Amino acid sequence: MKTTGLVVEYNPFHNGHQYHLTESKQKTGAEIVIAVMSGSFLQRGEPALTDKWTRTKMALMGGCDLVVELPFAYAVQHASIFARGAVALLDKLGAQSVVFGSEDGNIERFKDTNRLLKEKKEEFDHFVQEGLQEGFSYPRASSYAYSRVAPGNFEGVDLSEPNNILGLQYCEAAEELGGRITPMTITREQSGYHDTTLGTGSIASATGIRRTLFSDDANPEDIRPFVPLSTYTCLQEYKERRGCFHSWDDYFPFLRHKLITESAHELSSLYEMEEGLEHRFKKALHAARDFETFISYIKTKRYTRTRLQRAMVHMLMNTKKDWYHKEADPLKPEYIRLLGMSDAGQKYLSSIKKKLEIPLVSNASKGTHPLFTKDIEAAAVHSLPFAADQDKEDLLNEYSRTPFRYSKTGGTFL
Amino acid sequence: MKTTGLVVEYNPFHNGHQYHLTESKQKTGAEIVIAVMSGSFLQRGEPALTDKWTRTKMALMGGCDLVVELPFAYAVQHASIFARGAVALLDKLGAQSVVFGSEDGNIERFKDTNRLLKEKKEEFDHFVQEGLQEGFSYPRASSYAYSRVAPGNFEGVDLSEPNNILGLQYCEAAEELGGRITPMTITREQSGYHDTTLGTGSIASATGIRRTLFSDDANPEDIRPFVPLSTYTCLQEYKERRGCFHSWDDYFPFLRHKLITESAHELSSLYEMEEGLEHRFKKALHAARDFETFISYIKTKRYTRTRLQRAMVHMLMNTKKDWYHKEADPLKPEYIRLLGMSDAGQKYLSSIKKKLEIPLVSNASKGTHPLFTKDIEAAAVHSLPFAADQDKEDLLNEYSRTPFRYSKTGGTFL
Numbered sequence: 001m002k003t004t005g006l007v008v009e010y011n012p013f014h015n016g017h018q019y020h021l022t023e024s025k026q027k028t029g030a031e032i033v034i035a036v037m038s039g040s041f042l043q044r045g046e047p048a049l050t051d052k053w054t055r056t057k058m059a060l061m062g063g064c065d066l067v068v069e070l071p072f073a074y075a076v077q078h079a080s081i082f083a084r085g086a087v088a089l090l091d092k093l094g095a096q097s098v099v100f101g102s103e104d105g106n107i108e109r110f111k112d113t114n115r116l117l118k119e120k121k122e123e124f125d126h127f128v129q130e131g132l133q134e135g136f137s138y139p140r141a142s143s144y145a146y147s148r149v150a151p152g153n154f155e156g157v158d159l160s161e162p163n164n165i166l167g168l169q170y171c172e173a174a175e176e177l178g179g180r181i182t183p184m185t186i187t188r189e190q191s192g193y194h195d196t197t198l199g200t201g202s203i204a205s206a207t208g209i210r211r212t213l214f215s216d217d218a219n220p221e222d223i224r225p226f227v228p229l230s231t232y233t234c235l236q237e238y239k240e241r242r243g244c245f246h247s248w249d250d251y252f253p254f255l256r257h258k259l260i261t262e263s264a265h266e267l268s269s270l271y272e273m274e275e276g277l278e279h280r281f282k283k284a285l286h287a288a289r290d291f292e293t294f295i296s297y298i299k300t301k302r303y304t305r306t307r308l309q310r311a312m313v314h315m316l317m318n319t320k321k322d323w324y325h326k327e328a329d330p331l332k333p334e335y336i337r338l339l340g341m342s343d344a345g346q347k348y349l350s351s352i353k354k355k356l357e358i359p360l361v362s363n364a365s366k367g368t369h370p371l372f373t374k375d376i377e378a379a380a381v382h383s384l385p386f387a388a389d390q391d392k393e394d395l396l397n398e399y400s401r402t403p404f405r406y407s408k409t410g411g412t413f414l
Numbered sequence: 415m416k417t418t419g420l421v422v423e424y425n426p427f428h429n430g431h432q433y434h435l436t437e438s439k440q441k442t443g444a445e446i447v448i449a450v451m452s453g454s455f456l457q458r459g460e461p462a463l464t465d466k467w468t469r470t471k472m473a474l475m476g477g478c479d480l481v482v483e484l485p486f487a488y489a490v491q492h493a494s495i496f497a498r499g500a501v502a503l504l505d506k507l508g509a510q511s512v513v514f515g516s517e518d519g520n521i522e523r524f525k526d527t528n529r530l531l532k533e534k535k536e537e538f539d540h541f542v543q544e545g546l547q548e549g550f551s552y553p554r555a556s557s558y559a560y561s562r563v564a565p566g567n568f569e570g571v572d573l574s575e576p577n578n579i580l581g582l583q584y585c586e587a588a589e590e591l592g593g594r595i596t597p598m599t600i601t602r603e604q605s606g607y608h609d610t611t612l613g614t615g616s617i618a619s620a621t622g623i624r625r626t627l628f629s630d631d632a633n634p635e636d637i638r639p640f641v642p643l644s645t646y647t648c649l650q651e652y653k654e655r656r657g658c659f660h661s662w663d664d665y666f667p668f669l670r671h672k673l674i675t676e677s678a679h680e681l682s683s684l685y686e687m688e689e690g691l692e693h694r695f696k697k698a699l700h701a702a703r704d705f706e707t708f709i710s711y712i713k714t715k716r717y718t719r720t721r722l723q724r725a726m727v728h729m730l731m732n733t734k735k736d737w738y739h740k741e742a743d744p745l746k747p748e749y750i751r752l753l754g755m756s757d758a759g760q761k762y763l764s765s766i767k768k769k770l771e772i773p774l775v776s777n778a779s780k781g782t783h784p785l786f787t788k789d790i791e792a793a794a795v796h797s798l799p800f801a802a803d804q805d806k807e808d809l810l811n812e813y814s815r816t817p818f819r820y821s822k823t824g825g826t827f828l
Contacts, residue, residue: 253668253798253799254667254668254671256794256798257668257671257730257795257798260791260794260795260798261730261731261732261791261795262732316675317675318675318676377674377675380670380674381671381674381675384667384670384671384674385667399700
């Protein structure tokens with residue numbers, strides 16, 4: 001059965017994602033679409049807008065057949081780990097391709113670029129260092145180094161675009177996994193990654209949609225043109241049940257608590273707490289009462305927002321340096337956490353079950369892997385600000401959850 | 415100048431405290447009353463109802479001349495450390511007496527009891543162990559041991575009353591400090607320590623008053639007969655400014671966060687986390703969504719509510735076993751944190767300033783002692799749930815605070 005894979009966050013699922021999904025099926029001729037999705041916290045170091053179950057529902061209603069969780073240990077990471085963790089899971093699940101959206105849209109240029117960067121690695125790294133010493137941000141230093149090592153007639157991808165960077169890593173991961181899974185790309189039909197406004201047309205960035213959802217004076221109807229009806233309904237339901245969506249503001253008190261009560265020495269044992277960053281965090285604490293002020297106080301060209309946010313998620317999750325180094329090889333996943341499936345997805349799973357090399361975990365209470373435990377903890381931390389508002393479905397308890405099953409007659413929890 | 419000392423928590427200052435204060439002045443003939451007050455967290459392991467500044471204000475308006483802070487390291491402790499820390503501070507400040515309220519009311523009986531318990535220490539400890547093995551709670555095991563070692567005609571104090579236990583420790587502390595400070599006691603004119611209702615008359619327990627303040631359907635007017643007008647006004651103001659009073663419910667999410675993200679091994683390094691208590695806490699986490707359910711799940715005869723609550727405050731404050739053992743000798747305070755003074759208190763301070771053996775810290779930014787740092791952290795943690803609601807006075811920032819000064823023409827911040 002033709003099967004393709006997508007690496008997603010769906011925060012939330014919008015028309016751009018819908019386009020990507022439809023195009024991917026068409027381009028690959030796949031009958032089955034598998035989505036590997038970040039769970040409670042996202043690659044750029046942010047809490048997900050809603051819990052992962054609601055985002056799974058959106059994904060299935062949007063047309064995905066299987067939704068599996070990218071473990072926290074690979075999700076809140078720079079592109080190389082994130083991409084390897086995700087592509088390796090797709091590979092284990094038998095996807096023959098991984099299709100990513102990119103600003104570039106030409107897969108050969110990704111491969112050429114990777115080849116060039118590998119050949120000229122030493123030179124490239126040297127110029128990156130030079131750029132950093134000039135005071136450039138890391139992305140800018142990379143672009144600078146790239147311009148220095150690429151021959152004049154070289155046609156590569158633009159390294160200043162974040163989705164191109166991810167794309168390069170997907171291609172590398174596929175190669176490192178032995179080439180069973182083919183990377184493909186389609187041009188992103190949406191506004192720029194960082195766009196914060198909704199714009200016109202039917203495609204807006206997830207950032208723009210989130211801004212609207214969080215803004216005090218915005219009408220929830222404002223996002224309606226940019227998301228499928230299923231997303232709109234899921235978001236409305238979530239907000240009714242939980243009172244609000246999740247943003248860094250909700251977790252900032254927990255960070256403050258940790259920064260107040262832990263010594264700089266304790267904080268320095270945390271993953272991504274490098275180069276004395278703990279002192280910068282502690283210092284900023286006295287100056288800032290809200291998350292935005294806090295991060296703007298620490299942010300520099302060297303410490304980008306994304307880098308800081310990721311460090312903060314690891315602080316919130318108490319991820320230790322030694323824990324991460326011990327546990328994680330993103331190319332060798334040891335379990336697959338199933339979040340949801342369509343009827344077709346379920347049939348597909350039955351057909352491959354015997355060939356699966358690693359356990360498929362569909363009941364949380366049966367997972368004992370350290371990375372899996374971390375996923376459960378991430379879900380518990382993610383729901384902390386709303387612990388008091390739990391409803392009867394016990395949204396907060398990962399242990400009572402089984403995969404979401406979606407068929408055309410409506411979704412149910414198995 | 416005749417000076418007496420009181421050891422207080424004023425949570426909040428009520429008519430029973432007012433009576434104690436007036437009686438103490440009368441009994442000792444003192445012109446100056448010094449109160450050593452717990453700061454942000456209290457002896458029985460609870461967050462104070464309001465910040466320490468508001469409670470300082472109540473104390474001064476109630477007639478205290480000096481209010482100094484009992485360091486966190488001595489405040490959230492069993493009676494022997496709490497009492498030693500407090501009496502030692504009063505001694506350093508030149509108080510000639512310390513007057514405590516007790517169920518008993520006869521100082522000779524306290525001295526006799528201490529003498530007996532010292533003489534028969536071994537025997538007493540043996541019977542306490544016997545009682546504990548019988549499954550008695552610690553207070554009950556003490557009473558049992560006491561009944562076994564006391565001669566038939568012995569007239570001692572009742573060890574099942576918590577204020578008698580504290581009183582015994584005040585007497586011991588005074589003795590250990592060389593006898594410069596004389597312990598005295600007056601009979602408490604109020605309902606029992608644990609009374610949760612307001613009752614009739616003008617005296618109610620602080621517990622009963624707090625229950626009323628936190629209850630959903632109570633009228634704030636209900637506490638009016640039991641507190642001075644000054645307290646009533648201070649509480650009203652506080653509630654208006656902060657939206658509510660502080661209770662364990664507000665800090666429970668922070669405990670949950672720590673229990674979710676820290677390993678049992680990490681938790682075992684915390685002060686008062688003895689005998690594998692960390693495992694009991696972690697286990698209870700899954701069962702309980704609110705503080706009361708949580709504590710009722712862990713509480714046993716052996717792990718009393720007070721013991722558990724103290725362990726939880728130290729968890730919240732990240733107090734480490736080795737930190738406490740290194741830093742603290744309650745009989746040898748190394749600084750005095752001044753929270754407030756009346757006109758008379760200020761004059762008194764000027765008169766003794768030159769003789770003071772340890773620094774008087776009135777500006778937080780000048781304190782560098784490790785115990786003092788902990789006090790500042792305790793205030794920051796105490797204000798965490800309300801961090802977003804700060805007003806212009808910057809209630810949350812200990813560093814910008816100087817002692818409260820109260821004169822009959824009204825209080826001001828110096």
